[in-house]
Amino acid sequence: xxxxxxAVIGVAVLILATAAPVGxxxxxxxxxxxxxxxxxxxxFDPSEPGWFSCxxxxxxxxxxxxxxxxxxxxxxxGEAEGSSGGNDVWVTVAPEDVLEGFPLRAxxxxxxxxxxxxxxxxxxxxxxxxxxxxxxxxxxxxxxFPANHxxxxxxxxxxxxxxxxxxxxAPLGSVETLIAASSPGRNDALVETxxxxxxxxQPRPMNVDTRFKSTSRIxxxxxxxxxxxxxxxxxxxxxxxxxxxxxxxxxxxxxxVNNTNDILAVVSFGPSATCHxxxxxxxxxxxxxxxxxxxxxx
Numbered sequence: 654x655x656x657x658x659x660a661v662i663g664v665a666v667l668i669l670a671t672a673a674p675v676g677x678x679x680x681x682x683x684x685x686x687x688x689x690x691x692x693x694x695x696x697f698d699p700s701e702p703g704w705f706s707c708x709x710x711x712x713x714x715x716x717x718x719x720x721x722x723x724x725x726x727x728x729x730x731g732e733a734e735g736s737s738g739g740n741d742v743w744v745t746v747a748p749e750d751v752l753e754g755f756p757l758r759a760x761x762x763x764x765x766x767x768x769x770x771x772x773x774x775x776x777x778x779x780x781x782x783x784x785x786x787x788x789x790x791x792x793x794x795x796x797x798f799p800a801n802h803x804x805x806x807x808x809x810x811x812x813x814x815x816x817x818x819x820x821x822x823a824p825l826g827s828v829e830t831l832i833a834a835s836s837p838g839r840n841d842a843l844v845e846t847x848x849x850x851x852x853x854x855q856p857r858p859m860n861v862d863t864r865f866k867s868t869s870r871i872x873x874x875x876x877x878x879x880x881x882x883x884x885x886x887x888x889x890x891x892x893x894x895x896x897x898x899x900x901x902x903x904x905x906x907x908x909x910v911n912n913t914n915d916i917l918a919v920v921s922f923g924p925s926a927t928c929h930x931x932x933x934x935x936x937x938x939x940x941x942x943x944x945x946x947x948x949x950x951x
Contacts, residue, residue, distance in 0.1 A: 719905030848906030
């Protein structure tokens with residue numbers, strides 16, 4: 654698993670030697686086609702070396718919004734590319750069984766053989782489109798925490814993935830607008846998180862390679878960990894606070910205004926090794942994020 658600096662943990666998930674190494678949103682339910690533009694990305698990091706997965710959202714046929722730490726230091730055809738990104742990344746929006754048939758680590762004697770097998774499988778799989786990763790130029794591996802700048806984009810090759818609808822960046826300041834509209838004396842602004850991450854850690858990781866969704870409550874937009882651009886949401890199920898959150902593998906996945914396709918933030922990190930208590934996402938309804946993302950949509 655890729656770890657972020659400080660005492661926080663990232664939610665990219667390492668693809669291990671199992672057939673279905675990633676799972677779903679905590680306390681969530683299958684997306685059932687509600688968000689067809691939310692996808693899974695698989696990428697190779699030659700510095701580990703390792704294969705990882707994250708989630709993300711198509712903003713159009715070729716632009717896939719995700720987290721900065723999912724697009725940083727990706728390889729180029731198996732070789733080191735550095736912090737500018739790279740093209741060892743593949744994206745799918747298939748709703749389930751996204752890793753069925755994926756080559757297993759145990760079946761290959763060394764890393765070069767495994768890389769060849771997995772990249773060949775991905776390139777030949779019609780559900781996956783290869784892309785090029787671009788982290789925000791401000792992303793610095795959380796060195797300036799809590800100003801993480803944790804946003805990235807994958808530009809898909811060719812015509813990309815044509816769909817009838819896509820996700821959209823929420824208007825600037827949407828988080829403040831939602832909080833201001835909540836019930837007096839109680840913050841009940843709900844958001845919806847979608848991704849392919851692990852559903853639960855205890856008693857053991859639940860590994861389901863399926864797109865899941867969940868709802869949760871915005872906790873606050875001002876605190877030591879939030880200042881700078883993070884969004885703090887609850888990850889404890891309740892009737893008022895929503896019924897879920899994010900976990901490993903949901904990195905880069907969208908945090909929508911509930912029941913819309915407007916993206917407030919992308920899943921970034923969490924302080925708990927068991928994915929309980931709180932989630933933190935990097936906001937895309939702020940000027941800094943939109944100044945980075947919008948030129949890709951031109």
